[in-house]
Amino acid sequence: DSGVTQTPKHLITATGQRVTLRCSPRSGDLSVYWYQQSLDQGLQFLIQYYNGEERAKGNILERFSAQQFPDLHSELNLSSLELGDSALYFCASSVGGADPETQYFGPGTRLLVL
Amino acid sequence: GESVGLHLPTLSVQEGDNSIINCAYSNSASDYFIWYKQESGKGPQFIIDIRSNMDKRQGQRVTVLLNKTVKHLSLQIAATQPGDSAVYFCAENQAGTALIFGKGTTLSVSS
Numbered sequence: 001d002s003g004v005t006q007t008p009k010h011l012i013t014a015t016g017q018r019v020t021l022r023c024s025p026r027s028g029d030l031s032v033y034w035y036q037q038s039l040d041q042g043l044q045f046l047i048q049y050y051n052g053e054e055r056a057k058g059n060i061l062e063r064f065s066a067q068q069f070p071d072l073h074s075e076l077n078l079s080s081l082e083l084g085d086s087a088l089y090f091c092a093s094s095v096g097g098a099d100p101e102t103q104y105f106g107p108g109t110r111l112l113v114l
Numbered sequence: 115g116e117s118v119g120l121h122l123p124t125l126s127v128q129e130g131d132n133s134i135i136n137c138a139y140s141n142s143a144s145d146y147f148i149w150y151k152q153e154s155g156k157g158p159q160f161i162i163d164i165r166s167n168m169d170k171r172q173g174q175r176v177t178v179l180l181n182k183t184v185k186h187l188s189l190q191i192a193a194t195q196p197g198d199s200a201v202y203f204c205a206e207n208q209a210g211t212a213l214i215f216g217k218g219t220t221l222s223v224s225s
Contacts, residue, residue, distance in 0.1 A: 002157065033212065043158070043203065045212035058212055090157050092213075100146030100165070100207040105157035 003027065004093050004106035012112045018079040021109045025072055025093030031055070032074040033094075033103060034066055038087040049074055050096050081113045122219055129225040133194045137187040137204035137216055144206040148213070149178060149189045153200045161189070161202075191221075199223045 003026035013019055025032050034046040036059075045058035049068035060066075063081075068074040078085060088110050092103040127133050139147070145166040150158035164171045164178045164187075171178050177190040187204050201220050205213040 002159070004157075035213075042217045043205075043213075043215040045214070048212060056212055102148060102160055102163055103207075103213055104160060105150075107157045 002104040002106065004091060004104055006089075006091050006106035006109050008109060009107065010110045010112075012114065013081060014114055015081055015083060017081050017113075018077065019081065019111065021076040021078070021089050021091075021111075023074045023076070023091030023093075023106060025074070025091075026104055029093035029095055029104075030072065031094045031096035031103075032068055032072070033092040034060075034074070034076050035090045035092065035105075036087050037090060037108070043090070046076070078111070083113050086111055086113045123217070124220045124222065126222045126224065127194050129194060129196060129223055131194050133189075133191040133198070133221060133223075135189045135191075135202050135204075135219045135221065137189075139185050139187060139204075139206050141206060141208075141214075142182075142185060144208055146207040147178070147180060147187050148205045148207065149176075149187075150203045150205060150215075151198075151200045152203065152218070158203060194221075194223050196223045196225050 005024045007022045030051045033048045037043045046060040047066050048056040052068050063079050066076045088108045090108045092105045094101045094103045148163045149161040152158045162173045162178050175192045179188045201218040203218045205215045
């Protein structure tokens with residue numbers, strides 16, 4: 001158990017809908033990262049938050065957004081869902097210092113768009 | 115763009131053998147590397163890391179080797195067990211930002 005929690009574990013929805021994925025980082029970690037894992041693309045970085053502020057952006061679509069709240073939990077919002085958005089979505093957390101550091105991953109949310 | 119990749123998509127070994135999983139990276143500025151293990155239906159699990167100022171690091175049954183000259187990273191698992199069966203990813207990280215993952219090697223251990 002990494003100490004990172006994610007809810008829900010599974011999500012089934014229809015095209016055009018909007019969903020929210022939730023992540024709680026490890027105790028003491030200030031940085032939260034979101035990754036998407038699909039069969040053909042592997043693990044792709046989406047976005048990073050540090051202590052409530054956006055720090056880095058990766059291959060995140062404009063239909064997707066995220067935020068980190070004062071209690072440091074984070075939410076990833078996916079809207080106007082398409083079939084191709086079906087994937088595993090992982091959250092990771094780290095202490096958030098300036099040096100490269102280990103990121104610990106949650107168990108993921110499996111999203112299926114029908 | 116620059117990325118981290120793996121040489122082989124699959125590796126099959128017998129229980130008790132030593133396993134070696136390889137990874138090539140292209141960004142010479144990378145300064146931190148991590149190996150993750152991902153079991154089916156679970157998130158990536160940290161195994162071992164190494165910084166660019168080192169060329170070898172050992173953990174429990176695992177060793178990571180870094181060759182900066184040829185930009186190559188390897189994970190050695192000693193006395194491989196069925197529980198080691200999983201997908202192994204190497205990842206590169208710079209300055210505490212995003213991890214760049216390779217595509218993974220599936221390790222299958224038969225008893």
